[in-house]
Amino acid sequence: MTDIILQLVQIRKSFGDTTVLDGLDLSVRRGEFITLLGPSGCGKTTTLRIIAGLEIPDSGQVILEGKDVTYDEPNKRNVNMVFQNYALFPHMNVEQNISYSLRLRRVDKATIRKTVEEALELVQLEGFEKRMPNELSGGQQQRVAIARAIVNQPAILLLDEPLGALDLQLRRQMQMELKRLQKRLGVTFIYITHDQEEALNMSDRIAVMRNGQFEQIGTPAEVYSRPKTSYVARFVGSANILTGTITGVNGKLARFENHNGIAYISAQDAPVTAGQKVTIAVRGEMVKLTPEYLDHPERPGHPEQPDHPQYPDQPEHPDHPEHLHHPEYPDHPKHIDRREHLEHLAGLRAVVKDKTFAGGVLQVTLELSDGSEMVSKLHGIDLPFAPGDRVIASWEPENAVLVDLEETA
Amino acid sequence: MKRPSSVPMISGKSGGNAGLSGKEDPDGRHMPGEETTQSVRTGPKAAAEAPRTKRTKRRIDAATLTVTPLYAFTLLFVAGPLIYMLVLSFLKRAEIWGIIHEFTVENYLKILEPVYLKTFWESLKLAGITTLLVTLTGYPFGYFMAKLNAKWKQRVMLLLMIPFWTSSLIRLYGWIIIFRANGTLDRLLMWLGITDAPLKVLYTYPAVAVGMVYALVPFMIFAVYSSAEKLDWQLVEAARDLGATPFQAFWTVSFRLTLPGLLSGVVLTFIPSMGLFFIADILGGNKVVLVGNLIHEQLMKARNWPFAAALSVVLMVLTSLMIAFYRRISGVKELEGLL
Ligand SMILES: Nc1ncnc2c1ncn2[C@@H]1O[C@H](COP(=O)(O)OP(=O)(O)OP(=O)(O)O)[C@@H](O)[C@H]1O
Ligand SMILES: [Mg+2]
Numbered sequence: 001m002t003d004i005i006l007q008l009v010q011i012r013k014s015f016g017d018t019t020v021l022d023g024l025d026l027s028v029r030r031g032e033f034i035t036l037l038g039p040s041g042c043g044k045t046t047t048l049r050i051i052a053g054l055e056i057p058d059s060g061q062v063i064l065e066g067k068d069v070t071y072d073e074p075n076k077r078n079v080n081m082v083f084q085n086y087a088l089f090p091h092m093n094v095e096q097n098i099s100y101s102l103r104l105r106r107v108d109k110a111t112i113r114k115t116v117e118e119a120l121e122l123v124q125l126e127g128f129e130k131r132m133p134n135e136l137s138g139g140q141q142q143r144v145a146i147a148r149a150i151v152n153q154p155a156i157l158l159l160d161e162p163l164g165a166l167d168l169q170l171r172r173q174m175q176m177e178l179k180r181l182q183k184r185l186g187v188t189f190i191y192i193t194h195d196q197e198e199a200l201n202m203s204d205r206i207a208v209m210r211n212g213q214f215e216q217i218g219t220p221a222e223v224y225s226r227p228k229t230s231y232v233a234r235f236v237g238s239a240n241i242l243t244g245t246i247t248g249v250n251g252k253l254a255r256f257e258n259h260n261g262i263a264y265i266s267a268q269d270a271p272v273t274a275g276q277k278v279t280i281a282v283r284g285e286m287v288k289l290t291p292e293y294l295d296h297p298e299r300p301g302h303p304e305q306p307d308h309p310q311y312p313d314q315p316e317h318p319d320h321p322e323h324l325h326h327p328e329y330p331d332h333p334k335h336i337d338r339r340e341h342l343e344h345l346a347g348l349r350a351v352v353k354d355k356t357f358a359g360g361v362l363q364v365t366l367e368l369s370d371g372s373e374m375v376s377k378l379h380g381i382d383l384p385f386a387p388g389d390r391v392i393a394s395w396e397p398e399n400a401v402l403v404d405l406e407e408t409a
Numbered sequence: 410m411k412r413p414s415s416v417p418m419i420s421g422k423s424g425g426n427a428g429l430s431g432k433e434d435p436d437g438r439h440m441p442g443e444e445t446t447q448s449v450r451t452g453p454k455a456a457a458e459a460p461r462t463k464r465t466k467r468r469i470d471a472a473t474l475t476v477t478p479l480y481a482f483t484l485l486f487v488a489g490p491l492i493y494m495l496v497l498s499f500l501k502r503a504e505i506w507g508i509i510h511e512f513t514v515e516n517y518l519k520i521l522e523p524v525y526l527k528t529f530w531e532s533l534k535l536a537g538i539t540t541l542l543v544t545l546t547g548y549p550f551g552y553f554m555a556k557l558n559a560k561w562k563q564r565v566m567l568l569l570m571i572p573f574w575t576s577s578l579i580r581l582y583g584w585i586i587i588f589r590a591n592g593t594l595d596r597l598l599m600w601l602g603i604t605d606a607p608l609k610v611l612y613t614y615p616a617v618a619v620g621m622v623y624a625l626v627p628f629m630i631f632a633v634y635s636s637a638e639k640l641d642w643q644l645v646e647a648a649r650d651l652g653a654t655p656f657q658a659f660w661t662v663s664f665r666l667t668l669p670g671l672l673s674g675v676v677l678t679f680i681p682s683m684g685l686f687f688i689a690d691i692l693g694g695n696k697v698v699l700v701g702n703l704i705h706e707q708l709m710k711a712r713n714w715p716f717a718a719a720l721s722v723v724l725m726v727l728t729s730l731m732i733a734f735y736r737r738i739s740g741v742k743e744l745e746g747l748l
Contacts, residue, residue, distance in 0.1 A: 104651065
């Protein structure tokens with residue numbers, strides 16, 4: 001049972017030659033907190049303005065509570081917006097700002113006073129009625145802007161980076177307050193941010209935006225742990241993106257190789273076949289490092305075989321063409337007793353390039369043999385890695401996610 | 410042609426403004442874009458408040474050094490003549506030429522004669538009509554000009570500035586060519602078949618009003634423009650979003666926030682229009698007599714200097730009252746009841 005409050009259907013919008021929104025689709029459920037997340041200039045504000053009626057799309061439909069409002073005036077729509085810079089009326093005090101929409105509707109004075117009082121209590125600004133906007137701090141202005149937008153009881157509240165101008169601490173506090181407010185009011189929030197942490201903290205769903213389209217829409221957990229594309233993986237939690245080939249599939253496990261080494265990935269969510277070129281995403285905090293001195297001479301990347309990587313093999317795929325002539329062919333006598341060991345050591349060769357310590361996490365930047373970089377986030381400060389060390393980067397198969405399947409298919 | 414008599418009075422009232430800005434075009438009008446009323450407000454007041462703090466004493470001394478010559482200059486060339494005029498207005502005129510140094514209030518009593526009162530009334534009326542017309546044309550112009558993109562703003566601004574490169578007198582003669590019997594206007598109207606006989610607009614009240622509006626509308630435009638330019642259009646969007654119709658959004662937000670510009674435009678229009686006697690002279694013939702004309706006449710033709718001085722003093726007091734009124738209302742932040 002889903003109650004859709006707002007639907008955007010194939011919204012297109014251009015300014016001059018630049019296409020800002022390119023066939024955008026979105027369904028918003030009643031009462032949910034949905035966040036539009038994307039880099040600067042991807043069209044988040046434009047989307048919100050189209051919902052508010054401050055901008056008319058070139059084509060497409062805006063359906064609000066089952067009614068097509070694409071061409072309705074902003075004052076005819078039951079949505080309110082909290083602008084990024086608050087847009088409080090400078091010539092009105094807090095009370096007048098908040099009661100603006102009520103006064104337009106000619107609500108009687110007693111009701112206005114009561115509503116304003118309640119709204120101020122809700123945003124914890126009791127006693128600020130007579131202050132002018134320029135006599136308020138940024139956070140207080142922010143609250144007034146929210147109070148002003150909710151007194152009208154809109155079906156949807158649109159918030160354009162409402163915390164963008166606040167410092168980190170106040171931001172954290174306001175994130176919690178906003179979330180609490182949204183729960184309490186039960187109003188649908190469409191929230192813009194380009195801070196992925198904020199999006200993950202607050203949202204019921206996140207819509208990751210790219211070049212005027214939604215790349216992925218899902219719960220924070222889905223978007224974070226199961227990104228569909230490398231763009232989403234990179235943008236949400238800055239994952240490592242690796243490309244390579246599938247060289248074997250064994251039920252739930254698939255073997256991934258590139259010239260840095262081999263790795264195992266989970267093949268449960270997406271079917272892959274041997275020989276398929278794939279892109280995988282692995283979060284830094286999932287990447288483990290092993291010093292290379294633990295390694296075996298047969299280990300890929302061992303100095304003895306710099307240009308001739310050798311692969312551990314699996315009996316499940318004896319027909320892999322490469323393996324027939326390979327010294328590590330499963331039937332090869334010298335290989336069999338080592339198989340387990342090599343499998344255990346699966347990983348990518350890398351050299352430690354840099355390490356920084358921030359927030360209880362040691363962030364190690366690795367350089368792979370093709371010159372690309374990878375990040376590993378480790379807990380603890382006293383780890384035995386120094387710039388220049390050779391290491392093996394590895395991860396549990398279920399922590400690597402196949403991305404960009406449609407694109408590479 | 411002499412300067413319109415009202416100009417030194419405004420400057421005199423502004424206490425140092427004439428000396429500080431000193432930037433006037435040949436007609437004695439302030440150049441557009443200059444915030445006359447602003448400097449009226451800040452100039453002397455700021456200087457008076459400054460010496461109070463001990464900390465800044467050194468800086469004050471330096472400031473005093475620069476300001477002193479300006480004040481001296483102002484005193485000499487603005488306050489001096491004003492005091493002279495004030496004294497003059499209480500003296501008697503000589504039979505044929507000059508003055509008699511004898512105190513009298515006769516000059517002021519003379520103003521109360523119906524003929525002269527009527528002149529004041531006519532001046533106020535014309536100034537009122539002019540201001541109204543200037544507001545109705547200049548406000549929308551300035552407001553929408555602020556909405557143009559940068560390129561068009563520049564072009565429109567240039568078009569508005571070009572007339573200032575010519576003497577306003579020459580531009581007035583242009584109006585004669587348009588308004589005179591069988592002039593451009595008459596021929597155009599007859600050619601279009603709207604009228605079949607010349608209207609002979611020249612030397613009528615409407616001709617004077619048009620001349621006044623023409624001369625003063627740029628000041629309204631600039632005043633409104635500079636205030637609309639600063640307007641945050643997002644506030645209008647916020648108002649629309651909160652349920653205001655386009656007109657409600659304009660009235661409760663845009664208009665309220667451009668009101669200071671409108672008010673200074675009104676002051677910049679109303680006050681000079683009481684003194685622009687040469688427009689009434691050239692476009693109105695003898696039919697329209699304003700206080701400015703009267704003063705000019707008393708001074709140059711009737712040679713009644715004391716009476717001319719008394720008229721000037723009264724005009725100046727009226728203007729000052731208006732400036733005080735303007736400062737009063739524009740100083741009040743909250744105009745209750747507008748929304
Ligand atoms: N009125 C306009 N005229 C021309 N271009 C515009 C207009 N409004 C937006 N754009 C362009 O559309 C693109 C998307 O703008 P939008 O404001 O929606 O981005 P955004 O995702 O909100 O970015 P940010 O995170 O920086 O706020 C930008 O390239 C911007 O330059
Ligand atoms: Mg934006």
